[in-house]
Amino acid sequence: MGALPPSSHALITAPLRGADEIRDNTAFEAILWALSRPGEIRHLPEPGPRTILLALVDRECRVHADDAVIGELAAWTGATLTPLAGADHVFLSLEPGADIARLNTLKVGSALYPDDGATVVVEARLGRAEGDGQRLSLSGPGIETTREIAVAGLPAGFFALRDRLCRYPLGFDLFIVDGSDVIGLPRSTLIEVL
């Protein structure tokens, strides 16, 4: 009974997917998988955080972007550009030596509404070779036991700051983008810096 008889409405053809729909659906599929299995690398349809923004952000969102091009794109979607403290979607450009004290104002939601915590997208390098970047050990939902990853190019103390802000179920959800590779680190993930 695997194959079903064709529908009696076979004459009505399904709508075709436009380029936007294909891009948004592919990007969402990648970040949904990445967030449900923290640390697993998935692939975005294009390099950079652009496709994540287009899949998620519209006029209902408040966006902060360090990068002017991403900010313009966010404004084009109709989103309101705000300072970091008020943004629900945050696109960061962090130099390795940058001062990250401003990130203390990231929205982490409330105990009543944990969903108010920000979605943060940051570009960094996902270490693949031995000794490349800061090694992290992840555990929590989506990981059977533990998973080790390496991330390079983020300021020192970034994960300590995340640890301080993410008081589960409060916190922010992080996507790290490296070219077209992406990993997700939801607030539920415990990160041990090795």
Next chain:
Amino acid sequence: MTSLASLTKPWEAFSYGFLDASAKRELRRKMLKAVAVPGCQMPYASREVPIARGWGTGGLQVTLTLLKPTSVVKVIDQGADDSVNAASIRKFLSRVSGAGKTWDTGEATILQSRHRVPEEVLREDQILVLQVPNPEPLRPVEPNMSVARQMHADADYGRLWLTLYEQMVRSGRIMQGAAYPSLVNGRHVMTPSPIPRWDVPKLHMARHLTFLSAGREKRLYAVPPYTRVEPLVFSDVPYKVEEHHDLTCHRSGLTGYFMNEIPQNDGSSSFEVSDSHFGIKAIRRSEGEALAPIDTWYKNGELQP
């Protein structure tokens, strides 16, 4: 010069996957938050879809957001693929997206279900979407949803244990048959939708991602893979699933799976396996068809670790 044509899109009968782009973006945002805080109910707008609220609109919206032409959908209504509700939803999903349709759990990529989790073990690339009539486990003990939200914020779940205790005192055992309250990731209690007690352990540390979505109540929540889902119990009263381990399906001959009871004229009962296509496959195998072996959560009525 800006013309009307440059500001608008070409005419379309309807959007791919029925929902418009803005509805999908809102669902995507909420689905990500639901995955990030397992078991926590996330409010969402719940658009109109062409079936009535309470008939699976929540699950439908999540499925429509996930769909692509290469998806293969299976729709389950209380274990069966051929009920009117399941058949209509499956046909609709396929018509608006060009996705494939199947009855076979193993072939599906998205499984939308009302009140059952299939007997076959789900793989990591499959997504289970459960339709939820009442997403609030605290509603029987706290009808005010603002107060219930505060109770979730405080992890104040004592009254749920009290209900279970009262059932023990009144009836000698826990009577909660479906929608058994379960603690997710050690923090939020969720109602796993009205799946039988038999199905709740299948969500614990599973390989697949589960979404639970209530369209009428406008809330969705999720159980990511490898997440703890622990039914509320007392330390001296272990969790018990339905005693179906020794029941045999009168059509397929299967023993040790969740059964539907069919009352007979003489007052007795006969049983048939609730996961209907699982039963169909057993019948086909007994007729000599070579089918790939199936991995099931339960074997001989016992949950496999």
